[in-house]
Amino acid sequence: MFEQLKTATPLETVNVTLDGVAITLPKGMTLAAALLVHGAYPLRTSPVQGPDGPKQRAPYCMMGVCFECLVEIDGKPNQQSCLAQVRDGMVVNRQDGAPDIKGDRT
């Protein structure tokens, strides 16, 4: 599993809410990498069901190609966490299967 390089200088951390729980993550780190190090893994379940139910998924390419790293960020669903950076006060929710249709999004 992923961890920060032992030799790296410790990064300043900021407060993030993950699935409703307050956690701290390194400021400015790529969100997908920070979530992997935090242990938020697998990251989501597939919206499409296989013969034996939804599939567990996690970031694959880290370069914006595969769309396996999708999370909800600050209320916006399906954001690529490998293209986002950790910000103070960020609210992240993991996506479980297909989304509900909500009427209140702008």
Place this chain on the structure above:
Amino acid sequence: MIDLIIIGAGPAGMTAALTAQECGLKVVVLDEQLRPGGQIYRNVLDTSKDTILGPDYFDGRTLAQRFLASGVDYRPGAQVWRIDDDGVCFTGPDGASILRARHVLLAVGAMERPVPTRGWTLPGVMTAGAAQIMLKASGVVAPNAVFIGSGPLLFLIVAQYLRAGVAVKAVLETTPRGNYASALRHAGGALRGWRYVRKGMGMLSEIRRAGVRIEKIDSYTLAGRDHLETVDYVVAGQARQIGCDTALIHQGVIPAVQASLSSGCAHDWNAAQVAWLPKADASGRTDKDWLRVAGDCRGIAGALSAQLSGELAALAIAQDQNRVTADEIAARTKRVRAKLNTDNAVRPFLDQLYLPRPDLLAPTNDDVTICRCELVTRGQIRQAVSEGCPGPNQMKAFTRSGMGPCQGRMCGPVVTQTMAAMTGLSPAAVGHYRIRSPFRPVTLHEMAQCAEAPDQKAT
């Protein structure tokens, strides 16, 4: 009016921007990353990992510094989702907008070649490129990972892990044995590009000196329930197994063609690189005269060639816009082309040496997932072909392959090659998915923002 929109701030995009600016063009650079460098020079202004990443990496630093100091209109964090002759639509930190320019240059680089095998969708399986991006951008590593595949980038990341003191559990190399002999046909190029060959050999011996054995394997599968647990592989006819939670796989990189495909410009199947390449002349001009391509997105050639092709494209665009005359740039163009030829000399040798095994390009087991987003297996593709599905576009309707959020970026090349293998047609005859705008998922709100504020930021 903007003269030139460049998409991508890697080696090709940055060099093109500097060259175009020098010729008096008004340039805007859109890049999806937050810092310049592209993937190869990702986070290159950070000096903290120089001893791990090696001198090839910080070669890009001066370029990134010059780029940032140039005053070019650079917009990081801009995700482009539509490119056409009437403008480029993108979503940036402040929402979506549209920019218009006389010319557009795509410098969007490469992506990892998708390598569908059993278990490749399991959490814990990532590309070697992903591992390298995490190391460069975030200082994050996966101790005790198993590296599987072929090609210089695989060995580079292994060497970088070892330099960083990160334990490597195993390196399983899939390069077909026959490739060594067939690559010798291009020995002349290898000699001209000796610098690259020597670097590669240096990397291999660095790995061996660190006590890591590179095992040559015949095949592998990845297995686990909810995440990766084992790698099963065959060495000289013998089945083996390693327990591990992370496998980093690599079979080379291919041009990122989603944007160029969506613009409707012509592409050719390139058998040597086993990939689609936009059809372009020496200056990167496609069959649409407003659109050029430079760097790895026009054919894999590496960082130095990317810079040179970015320079050539920018010079040609400046000439198209009458900022320079053919005479003024003739000597420079000739010099850059000569350098490009020298730098590219090794490419046919490398392409042949690291040509992936056929079953890693087009899986042969029916239970292998080909479309990761929509969970479409090779068996479903075979079924559709047997029912008369004539091509990749119809395959979308038959199976939903290519219809998920990645919009066929991952399964596109695999579906083409799998259908080619099943029908006996060439990949060129099978064709590729028709890619349409928006080529990234966007909201209606973002589209409306573009419609409301045309040219808002263009003046």
